[in-house]
Amino acid sequence: MNCDECRLILEDYFDGVLDPMPAEKVHAHIKTCNDCFTAYEMIGAEHALYERYERNIEVTPALWAAIEKRIDNGIDKRIAVESAVENQRRPGLLQSWLAAFRSMHFSPALVAAMILVAIGLTVVVTRVLESKRQTSTTVARTDEGTPSADDSNSGSRDHSAAPPTEGPGLSPVKQVAEVRKPTLGSNRPAERSAPTPAQLIREAEQKYLTAIAILSKDVDRRKSSLDPEARTRLETTLAIIDNTIEETRQAARKNPDDPIALQYLLASYSKKVDVLREMARE
Amino acid sequence: MVNAISLVGRTSGRAGALMDSSRELTERARSGDQEAFRLIFERYVRPIISFIYDMVGQRDLAEELAQETFVRAYKSLQGLKDETKLSTWLFGIAKNVARESLRSRIKDQRRVEMEDGRVLELSDRKLPPDRELLDRELNNVIHGALGELDEDKRLVFTLKVFQQRSYEEIAEITGFSIAKLKTDLHRARAEMRRRIQPYLGVSYEL
Numbered sequence: 212m213n214c215d216e217c218r219l220i221l222e223d224y225f226d227g228v229l230d231p232m233p234a235e236k237v238h239a240h241i242k243t244c245n246d247c248f249t250a251y252e253m254i255g256a257e258h259a260l261y262e263r264y265e266r267n268i269e270v271t272p273a274l275w276a277a278i279e280k281r282i283d284n285g286i287d288k289r290i291a292v293e294s295a296v297e298n299q300r301r302p303g304l305l306q307s308w309l310a311a312f313r314s315m316h317f318s319p320a321l322v323a324a325m326i327l328v329a330i331g332l333t334v335v336v337t338r339v340l341e342s343k344r345q346t347s348t349t350v351a352r353t354d355e356g357t358p359s360a361d362d363s364n365s366g367s368r369d370h371s372a373a374p375p376t377e378g379p380g381l382s383p384v385k386q387v388a389e390v391r392k393p394t395l396g397s398n399r400p401a402e403r404s405a406p407t408p409a410q411l412i413r414e415a416e417q418k419y420l421t422a423i424a425i426l427s428k429d430v431d432r433r434k435s436s437l438d439p440e441a442r443t444r445l446e447t448t449l450a451i452i453d454n455t456i457e458e459t460r461q462a463a464r465k466n467p468d469d470p471i472a473l474q475y476l477l478a479s480y481s482k483k484v485d486v487l488r489e490m491a492r493e
Numbered sequence: 494m495v496n497a498i499s500l501v502g503r504t505s506g507r508a509g510a511l512m513d514s515s516r517e518l519t520e521r522a523r524s525g526d527q528e529a530f531r532l533i534f535e536r537y538v539r540p541i542i543s544f545i546y547d548m549v550g551q552r553d554l555a556e557e558l559a560q561e562t563f564v565r566a567y568k569s570l571q572g573l574k575d576e577t578k579l580s581t582w583l584f585g586i587a588k589n590v591a592r593e594s595l596r597s598r599i600k601d602q603r604r605v606e607m608e609d610g611r612v613l614e615l616s617d618r619k620l621p622p623d624r625e626l627l628d629r630e631l632n633n634v635i636h637g638a639l640g641e642l643d644e645d646k647r648l649v650f651t652l653k654v655f656q657q658r659s660y661e662e663i664a665e666i667t668g669f670s671i672a673k674l675k676t677d678l679h680r681a682r683a684e685m686r687r688r689i690q691p692y693l694g695v696s697y698e699l
Contacts, residue, residue, distance in 0.1 A: 222679065226653070228660055253693060257682075260689055261654050263628065264635045266546050270538050274556055275531065281564045282527070427657065434659070439577035443515050446580070447536065454539060 212236040217247045225254045227432030258424035259417060265460070327425070331418020412463075412473045419480035426487035433490075445490075452486065455479045516576035523570045530570075534563055537580060540656055541587050547651040548591040549598075550640050558594055562587045578665070584656070585666045588648065595644060631692055638688035642681055649674045650681035 217240045223229050224237040241248040434442055456479045463469070463476040518536075521529035541562060546555035565586050573582050639647055648667055652658045653674075658666070663674050686693075 222682065223675075226660075256693055257686060257689065258654065260631065260692055261635065263631065264655070265628075265632055266543055266552075268539075268542055268546055268552055268555065270542060271556075274538070274542075274560060275534060277560050278534065278563045278567075279527075279531075281560070282530075282567050431657065431659070440514060440516070443577055443580075450536065450540070457539065 212240045214240075214244060214247055217241065217244070218250065221247065221250060222254065225251065225428055227428050252421075255421050255425045255428075258428075259420035262420040262424060263417075265464070267461070327418055327422045331415055331422070412477065415477060416480065419477070419484060422484055423480070423487065426484065426491055429491045430487055448486065449483070452479065452483045456483065515579040519570065519573060519576040519579055522567070530567055533566075533579070537583050538563070540580075541583060544584060544651055544656055545587055545591050547639055547655060548588075548644075548647060549594055550636070554594065558590045559587070562590045565590065581658075581662050581665050584652070584658070584662075588666055592644070631689075634688060634692070635685075638685050641688075642684060645669070645673075646677045646681035646684070649677040650685065653678055654682075 217237055220229060220233060220237060221241075224234060229237065241251050434445070437445065456476070459472065459476040459479045463472040466472045515533075518529045518533050522533060538559065542555055542559040545558045545562070546552060549555055549558065562583065566583055569586075573579065639651070642650060645667075649663060649669070652663045652666060653660075660671050660674060663669070664671055667674065669677070
């Protein structure tokens with residue numbers, strides 16, 4: 212398969228709708244072709260952007276109330292199931308739909324997603340440590356009153372931490388992408404400040420979203436082998452997580468300085484990655 | 494934050510209920526159990542209202558049409574033949590409701606007017622520095638770009654990319670052939686890609 216043939220069906224491959232034979236050919240091609248693998252990754256990045264699309268729609272109780280009124284009947288307001296029952300049922304259900312994935316293989320998409328998550332977390336941890344180190348260094352230098360040469364070079368090591376005033380106004384995603392591109396030789400002055408926790412969280416969020424987009428496609432390919440009931444359960448489980456992500460994301464956006472809100476947000480992303488990864492690995 | 498934390502507390506009732514199968518809930522709702530229908534509503538309201546919003550571009554209208562969707566669903570539950578396809582069936586109703594609204598609203602106007610979705614001129618050099626603003630701009634760009642798609646493409650794109658439906662499900666919901674929806678999807682993706690390209694940072698050809 213050459214690059215032109217690969218690009219023609221790369222979206223279908225990403226969507227998981229190719230027959231096994233052409234899918235294998237694309238697999239093999241993107242393993243050896245950097246350009247096509249990059250194109251594949253970029254489709255994932257595109258989907259990650261779409262994942263970030265926030266509609267800011269709140270489902271208010273008034274909506275159900277209006278429906279209830281229109282169907283002209285009372286509703287018993289009782290809350291149906293207790294958490295204990297849920298906890299007892301969930302493992303069995305999880306096992307039942309995970310059992311449907313026994314024949315899965317470790318795919319390149321899974322590997323790519325896991326690498327993305329690993330890179331993302333590594334970048335975040337590294338930057339947190341680096342920002343702390345820089346802060347302490349700055350304090351020390353302020354005390355000494357002597358700027359060092361290291362200050363003017365440090366920026367090239369960390370492009371994503373740069374404030375947009377430094378360059379041509381790159382978008383957040385573009386900044387992340389820039390990190391992945393070779394940037395040796397950059398001689399921009401270091402006008403950047405250390406990334407804020409919120410920025411670091413956004414970056415981690417971006418990595419999670421890219422990983423989720425890739426893993427979701429991997430799992431989607433396997434959905435057709437599920438019986439309808441198992442598939443419904445799977446979709447329900449993912450819907451619960453998606454709802455959690457949506458709500459925690461809104462909370463985090465409203466309270467960007469609240470560490471608990473941010474923690475909840477990342478925890479919900481992490482949960483989705485875990486579930487998808489586990490399914491893809493099975 | 495209250496919402497996010499309270500979600501944990503609410504799972505005892507809601508998530509437990511969510512674990513009921515679509516078949517079970519549908520059967521219960523059909524037999525007049527409105528609590529079961531409320532659970533169906535809770536399970537699907539967010540994707541349905543998001544889908545409608547992506548189609549019509551206005552929040553208030555989306556809420557109104559979501560209401561209409563669920564009322565119609567309740568009234569025609571007996572017509573649902575395969576309970577395992579409850580979600581697909583609901584999206585089909587939502588599609589009809591959204592399209593009816595668009596037809597009556599747009600008339601001879603091809604482009605859907607998206608609220609607060611003024612189409613932004615993209616320029617890398619004019620992006621504001623704050624990430625919050627960038628996110629808001631990205632939202633506006635995606636929102637505006639959706640409004641630029643013609644109705645069929647927007648429908649297919651939304652179902653595939655945002656709602657992650659399979660081709661078979663999209664075909665069932667829209668009534669399109671697989672060939673048509675694949676063509677529409679490819680073109681929609683290309684149009685959307687052109688609009689969001691500055692946010693991707695790397696140029697590539699597909």
